[in-house]
Amino acid sequence: MSIIKSRIVAEQDLERCFKIEAESYAGDEAATKEKILKRIQTYPEGFIVLENEEEIIGFVNSGATHNVELSDEEFKELVGHDPSGLHIVIMSVVIHPKYQRRGFANLLLNHFIGSMKEMGKSNIYLICQTELIDLYAHHGFKHLGESGSNHGGLSWHEMSLQLK
């Protein structure tokens, strides 16, 4: 059984993170390499990777803000991001297909939520598709309603977790 650890992303993780994103999300849901690089460079504290002894298994990336607007597509490029913002908006939660359905998303979310609590953040927000509502509800996220976003041509739900 290999050892699983989480850590803050580094710039040399770009290729692996892009590969995971591109192989896991359908079509234009996946972020481009440029967007992932921008997230790594702009807010590494909000970009947590999960890895075994060989490679990165998956990651969560996010931005911080004072004003949450979940349907704002520009925020995915961190337009409006302010590291002092107490609200965290998750852009991506992803586990490489090779490692899916083995509890790694639950582990990654536990680590991510713990990091955000340690950083003193107040809430975490995200949008997800219907079938993943329960995954996030299991971590205490509340369903806020349907999202105005049509990201990737799909319908989305807004969820949030209060940290304090």
Ligand SMILES: CC(C)(COP(=O)(O)OP(=O)(O)OC[C@H]1O[C@@H](n2cnc3c(N)ncnc32)[C@H](O)[C@@H]1OP(=O)(O)O)[C@@H](O)C(=O)NCCC(=O)NCCS
């Ligand atoms: C969604 C994703 C991160 C789940 O990763 P995973 O490591 O397979 O998830 P886990 O094995 O930790 O499962 C966590 C829980 O979610 C459930 N789950 C996982 N994938 C699911 C799916 N596709 N549909 C419904 N439920 C799912 C599991 O049954 C488990 O439930 P439990 O805690 O009650 O046992 C992964 O499938 C992925 O990367 N998908 C592509 C990217 C994506 O859509 N990300 C979500 C963005 S909101």
